[in-house]
Amino acid sequence: MADGAATMSRMSPRHSFAEARRTRERIVQRSVAVASVEGLEGLTIGRLATDLGMSKSGLLGHFGTKEVLQLAALERASDIFSAAVWAPAAAARPGLTRLRAVCEEWITYLEREREAFPGGCLFTTAVVEFDGREDGPVRDAVARLFRTWRRRLIVDLRIAVRAGELPAGTDPRQVAFELIGLYMGLNQAIQLLHDRQAPDRTRRALTRLLG
Amino acid sequence: MADGAATMSRMSPRHSFAEARRTRERIVQRSVAVASVEGLEGLTIGRLATDLGMSKSGLLGHFGTKEVLQLAALERASDIFSAAVWAPAAAARPGLTRLRAVCEEWITYLEREREAFPGGCLFTTAVVEFDGREDGPVRDAVARLFRTWRRRLIVDLRIAVRAGELPAGTDPRQVAFELIGLYMGLNQAIQLLHDRQAPDRTRRALTRLLG
DNA sequence: TTAACTTCCGATCGGTCGTTCGCTATTGTC
DNA sequence: GACAATAGCGAACGACCGATCGGAAGTTAA
Numbered sequence: 001m002a003d004g005a006a007t008m009s010r011m012s013p014r015h016s017f018a019e020a021r022r023t024r025e026r027i028v029q030r031s032v033a034v035a036s037v038e039g040l041e042g043l044t045i046g047r048l049a050t051d052l053g054m055s056k057s058g059l060l061g062h063f064g065t066k067e068v069l070q071l072a073a074l075e076r077a078s079d080i081f082s083a084a085v086w087a088p089a090a091a092a093r094p095g096l097t098r099l100r101a102v103c104e105e106w107i108t109y110l111e112r113e114r115e116a117f118p119g120g121c122l123f124t125t126a127v128v129e130f131d132g133r134e135d136g137p138v139r140d141a142v143a144r145l146f147r148t149w150r151r152r153l154i155v156d157l158r159i160a161v162r163a164g165e166l167p168a169g170t171d172p173r174q175v176a177f178e179l180i181g182l183y184m185g186l187n188q189a190i191q192l193l194h195d196r197q198a199p200d201r202t203r204r205a206l207t208r209l210l211g
Numbered sequence: 212m213a214d215g216a217a218t219m220s221r222m223s224p225r226h227s228f229a230e231a232r233r234t235r236e237r238i239v240q241r242s243v244a245v246a247s248v249e250g251l252e253g254l255t256i257g258r259l260a261t262d263l264g265m266s267k268s269g270l271l272g273h274f275g276t277k278e279v280l281q282l283a284a285l286e287r288a289s290d291i292f293s294a295a296v297w298a299p300a301a302a303a304r305p306g307l308t309r310l311r312a313v314c315e316e317w318i319t320y321l322e323r324e325r326e327a328f329p330g331g332c333l334f335t336t337a338v339v340e341f342d343g344r345e346d347g348p349v350r351d352a353v354a355r356l357f358r359t360w361r362r363r364l365i366v367d368l369r370i371a372v373r374a375g376e377l378p379a380g381t382d383p384r385q386v387a388f389e390l391i392g393l394y395m396g397l398n399q400a401i402q403l404l405h406d407r408q409a410p411d412r413t414r415r416a417l418t419r420l421l422g
Numbered sequence: 423t424t425a426a427c428t429t430c431c432g433a434t435c436g437g438t439c440g441t442t443c444g445c446t447a448t449t450g451t452c
Numbered sequence: 453g454a455c456a457a458t459a460g461c462g463a464a465c466g467a468c469c470g471a472t473c474g475g476a477a478g479t480t481a482a
Contacts, residue, residue, distance in 0.1 A: 016479060020429060037343040042252075045470060057472080058430040066470060119343030128339040131402035132248045132330030143403055177396060177412045184399060185392020191342035192354055201388045227449060231459060256440060268442080269460040277440060 024062045026052055031073035032080070037119030039129050040070045040138060070138050077122045078145055084109045086152070096165035096210060099156040103179070103206050107199050110187055120191035124184060150176050166211065175209060182206070235273045237263055242284035243291070248330030250340050251281045251349060281349050288333045289356055295320045297363070307376035307421060310367040314390070314417050318410050321398055331402035335395060361387050377422065386420060393417070 030051055035043050045066060049056045063069040089101035110121065119125065123145060130139040157172035166175075182205055189198035241262055246254050256277060260267045274280040300312035321332060330336065334356060341350040368383035377386075393416055400409035 017428070023429085039340070044468080046468065055431050056470085057432080060471070061428095061430070064471095120339075125339045125343075127399055127403050128331075128336050129250070131399065132336075146399075146403065174412055174415060177400065177409065178393065178416050180399070181392040181394070181396020181416075182389065183392070184395040185388060188338055188342065188357075188391070188395060189388065192338050192357065198388065201385055204385060205389050205392075228458070229449095234459080255438080257438065266461050267440085268462075271441070272458095272460070275441095 027059060027062060028072050028076045031069060032077050033117060035073050036117035036122045039125045041129050043070060067137060071141055074126065074141055094159050095156055095163050096160040099160060100210060106183060107202055110190060111199055114190060121187045124187050150180060153179055178209060238270060238273060239283050239287045242280060243288050244328060246284050247328035247333045250336045252340050254281060278348060282352055285337065285352055305370050306367055306374050307371040310371060311421060317394060318413055321401060322410055325401060332398045335398050361391060364390055389420060
């Protein structure tokens with residue numbers, strides 16, 4: 001049995017269904033990396049195909065359309081982001097505690113990301129690419145992501161206010177707005193200006209915002 | 212004399228030197244508008260030529276290279292921004308007064324801009340387009356612009372601290388960092404999320420930052 | 423073993439990209 | 453009025469774009 005399976009996967013069965021899943025996986029993975037540098041619009045079938053050593057048609061066959069590929073890359077990037085930022089803090093106590101945990105993860109994510117994805121935050125790039133365009137599936141997906149994250153911030157902010165962890169009268173949506181701006185500034189400072197003090201500046205701003 | 216000049220410019224002398232300056236002007240102007248939507252990388256010679264009713268080669272002849280055109284568009288956008296945001300506040304008293312004036316102009320600029328340039332802040336777009344790239348003339352120019360603006364903010368912040376208009380111990384560079392993030396968040400909220408409350412949220416954050 | 427399916431490739435499509443070249447029409451200069 | 457300089461055009465270039473097609477190679481289920 002075990003021997004048979006080993007024999008079967010000996011010579012890179014390029015046309016097996018199981019292998020197709022892994023091929024698609026490789027494509028999405030590479031797409032996220034490329035898109036973090038060139039943007040979602042900067043993704044090109046030809047370049048991806050060359051990078052992965054396959055044909056354009058073979059690659060596009062997995063998605064049918066470039067737009068579907070963009071959506072797949074965006075979703076995968078969202079998963080990576082969630083796993084890095086939201087998941088580690090999920091177990092923390094809701095409210096200010098969890099909020100602080102998320103914020104710290106977010107900072108280190110943007111720091112670490114610089115090594116993994118040299119182009120910086122893919123979402124920041126995506127926002128700018130699509131914010132001026134007419135509506136479309138990708139633009140909608142990007143906006144939906146940001147609204148989701150903002151909502152999560154607001155939830156914990158509301159809990160914190162109700163629990164008295166933040167001054168009464170604090171407007172959760174106001175603080176969430178400022179938080180998001182803070183992180184966009186952080187990303188820009190890291191990526192464009194190579195400012196090493198930016199993470200600590202963000203932390204200082206956070207203590208001012210969240211105490 | 213006056214009569215002669217009038218006669219001379221009667222029939223759109225397409226090859227006059229004076230007219231060439233205006234042609235170049237039209238190109239740059241249109242480039243700024245397009246780039247605010249599509250980004251500096253999204254500028255294409257063919258599209259610009261079509262928009263302006265001229266040939267690709269005729270258009271490119273004014274610049275020689277797309278990169279030169281990008282730099283020209285960036286510089287022009289910088290002039291527009293300076294005229295809209297920095298110039299009106301230039302006469303104000305240095306320190307907190309001028310700083311507040313600049314910040315308010317900045318907000319209304321981002322609001323008004325939505326009508327003039329539907330793509331939002333060209334610089335925000337440019338930052339994201341080039342921040343992950345290897346060094347180059349355009350990337351350098353973008354970074355230089357942001358450093359210049361940050362420096363201007365810091366100058367007034369320093370004056371304000373020294374004059375006692377801001378609490379002693381206030382770190383000008385820290386506040387400048389937070390200000391820039393705030394405006395990036397504002398731009399995103401306006402452009403992507405069409406958030407009408409964003410300007411007022413920014414103003415509230417400003418009073419928290421600058422008193 | 424056969425038939426249906428899937429993966430993937432190679433070739434090709436119509437377009438667009440930035441750029442170059444040769445040319446004409448017009449200008450400014452002597 | 454001759455002559456260099458310039459603006460702008462039209463055509464063409466090589467490269468790449470996303471997408472489509474038919475078919476070869478292989479897998480799966482019957």
